Amino acid sequence: MLIDLSGRTALVTGSTQGIGLAIATGLARAGARVAVNGRDEARTEEAAGRLGAEVPGAQVVPVPGDLADERGAARVVDLLPDVDILINNLGIFESKPALEISDEEWRRYFEVNVLAAVRLTRAYLPGMRDRGWGRIQYIASDSAVVTPAEMIHYGMSKTALLAVSRGFAKEAAGSGVTVNSVIAGPTHTGGVEDFVYQLVDKDLPWEQAQRVFMREHRPQSLLQRLIEPEEIANMVVYLSSPPASATTGGAVRVDGGYVDSILP
Template sequence: MLIDLSGKTALVTGSTQGIGAAIASGLARAGARVAVNGRSEKSVDEAMLRMEVGDGSLIAAPGDVSTDEGARAVFGAVPQVDVLVNNLGVFGSMPALEISDDEWRRYFDLNVLTAVRMIRHYLPGMMERSWGRIQNIASDSAVVTPAEMIHYGMSKTALLAVSRGFAKEAAGTGVTVNSVMAGPTHTGGVEDFVYELVDSELPWEEAQREFMRTHRPQSLLQRLIEPEEIANMVVYLSSPFASATTGGALRVDGGYVDSILP
């Protein structure tokens, strides 16, 4: 399948590292003009130097999209997009009874309301042009709530509802809205998270195996997913080939969710 996104402009929030950077690179290699987003100009410029773009191109769109001021800066850099990928998010472990009200609000604001803010800005233009792709990067934690991070799981569950609701708003317009449920994925942040839960003296490969065996035993891959594997799904959903897929929660979870339904 040859995916050609030439002539399309994409924005990936939180795309200076990890899954976001892999998605930005994947979209660019498919020919898109991709706006790379991070909090600072420095982090964006450094990320763009590391990315492989193929036939596509990159533009800088720095700004903290979790704030009104930062979002306005991004909107100024990228007034309209054909593909919006809401990837920005935070995660971390904390005992359930120790999560404060402020921390609950922080997770909801960053992981849910930030995506809503971006959709609210870009969706009307997509609907007017009768074409667009919106994807919210969710998680297996949306349906398999981890005991050690229920505030994170809550936010990703809410993101599934946001995706389904905006898909209904865009019904019949040529715009699709979906969630991509990423499973346990190998990023720098996840390495730190793994070492919070297993012996920090273990070499990485042993630590990863111990983490999967002890904390994510239901994974059918029995390994962490690579960011590029998440990006492959996002690139497909961003293409004309995915025109009949909307309102869905598509799993790239390595079989982590024990269900025969999406």
């Protein structure tokens, strides 16, 4: 399938590394003008430069700003007043015993993982509706459906994204704008490597540590390996495309068969 996003502007939040950077790269390869976002200005500009070098001819712009803060989000919108494709990828996670999660941490996870996406949707959805075309996606997680005992605050935030996505899809009904969430399974990123080593022997080589982690903590996976970020990006690029025009209000799985149900 040929996907051509020429003439479209995409904003990918939290895209200086990991899944976000892979998504930004995929969208750039499809011809979109891509805005790279991160909290740190220098890191954001460096990531945008690397992406531009990796995809010759790509239009890449850095839009730094802390989206968990109202002023930071407003700064991003000022730098990029209109987008055609909004990918709400920003998210934080960590392993912590349930009874040790403080009120402040609960609030932080909601602010970063949920409210940041809501703010940008409020900012950009009206313009998409006026133009009669747009794509909004929320990068959720298998943890939205299978709440992990070791990080229920993260699971809560990803479950909330499924509700947010479905609700905004109803708000966009009949407008030519589609709104979906993507349920990503256990994915290989630098942050996940750190997380894996919180749960398995730190002296194990990475390949062995990964196998132990999947066997002991994610045995439901049908892939029996971590997903690569580019595999998540492939689905996001498709959902951003004109051929995906009839897919909206959905929770689309790229989870390696981790969630043991037919619907998601």
